[in-house]
Amino acid sequence: MDNSDKIILMKKIKKAVLPVAGFGTRFLPATKATPKEMLSIIDKPLVQYAVEEAIEIGIEEIIFITSPSKYSIKKHFDKSKELEEKLRSLGKDDLIEKLNPSKFDDIKFHYIVQNEQKGLGHAISLAEQLIQDEPFAVLLPDDLFFSNDSCLNQLKRSYEISNASIIAVNEIELEDIHKYGVIKPGNIKDNLIEIADIIEKPEADEAPSNIAVCGRYILNSSIFNKLKDVLPDKTGEIQLTDAIKLLIDDEMVLACIYKGEKFDCGSKRGFVEATIAISLRDIEIGDEIKNVIKKI
Ligand code: G1P
Numbered sequence: 299m300d301n302s303d304k305i306i307l308m309k310k311i312k313k314a315v316l317p318v319a320g321f322g323t324r325f326l327p328a329t330k331a332t333p334k335e336m337l338s339i340i341d342k343p344l345v346q347y348a349v350e351e352a353i354e355i356g357i358e359e360i361i362f363i364t365s366p367s368k369y370s371i372k373k374h375f376d377k378s379k380e381l382e383e384k385l386r387s388l389g390k391d392d393l394i395e396k397l398n399p400s401k402f403d404d405i406k407f408h409y410i411v412q413n414e415q416k417g418l419g420h421a422i423s424l425a426e427q428l429i430q431d432e433p434f435a436v437l438l439p440d441d442l443f444f445s446n447d448s449c450l451n452q453l454k455r456s457y458e459i460s461n462a463s464i465i466a467v468n469e470i471e472l473e474d475i476h477k478y479g480v481i482k483p484g485n486i487k488d489n490l491i492e493i494a495d496i497i498e499k500p501e502a503d504e505a506p507s508n509i510a511v512c513g514r515y516i517l518n519s520s521i522f523n524k525l526k527d528v529l530p531d532k533t534g535e536i537q538l539t540d541a542i543k544l545l546i547d548d549e550m551v552l553a554c555i556y557k558g559e560k561f562d563c564g565s566k567r568g569f570v571e572a573t574i575a576i577s578l579r580d581i582e583i584g585d586e587i588k589n590v591i592k593k594i
Contacts, residue, residue: 308458311516312359313428314352314435317421318345319365319412324564333368334564335439339572340580341396344563345371348439350401351448357435359406361428363421366411375407417535422517423525431519433457436538438513442572445558449514456490456554457516463545466514467491467553468560475505479539481553482506489555493546498531498539511539512556521545 322334329337335345349360364371377398385393410424422436435450443449453464467481476499484494495506515538524541531537545551561575562568577587 311433314357315361315425316437317363345439348437351450355450355454361408361425363410363412419525419536419538426522433518436515440564441513442561442563449556453516462550462552463517464552466512466556467509468556469508470510472502475502479511480505481509491553493551493553496543498537
């Protein structure tokens, strides 16, 4: 065998899956008519932060797994020529880039409807027809990450070295462990951990560690076959975590310890925390908000 036989052809990560079909019960009544992913941190909906993070690493196609009632997500990413013309006629050209960001111009947006709420794993499995045998990213828009080197970029770099499916993780307080997928760490090298086992939302006394799964993944297409073998959990949902657990039997799966800030915007506390943090950094309103907080 010459050297050329040993070269593993690296497949480019061109597609990202964003599951956005959940009910958003924690934010009712705000989410009665507005999808939770459309709730805004200042002036940008959560889902747009995730889409931008994906585009920044070179993703070309965004696949939303959505529900029939979430029409506004499609409307948000469709170019609005009518509004653009109106803003131009009002001399408000500076807002046009905000309305129809040019970085979305070459991005293809797909919408797959998940008719039943059968869990994250089921949502991801619906993307198989569009992904085929390519590696792909998964972003859960509830989790908002802030760092100069984005969470997805940190995963991408490690994926390019290892070619292994890779999940973002961070250390959390044990009292919160029951809200997350939790890994049992195997070999550790720098910020990369080989996953020995993984369990979805364990009780604190059953958790194999305090290292929790965050909402960013890069997965090889081998996950689709595993998703077909996963049985529904006690709530009737197909968990992505359970498919990853099956994948570990066949191939190495890595966890990457995310370096940066993370806000759990699926919870009221995280949502408010993100709003405060981002507004304090805003060039236009940051100083004002600092004074407002002092006053309160
Ligand atoms: C999902 C995953 C879980 C992960 C979490 C991160 O749970 O199933 O493993 O830790 O996202 O936010 P969810 O928050 O959708 O219940």
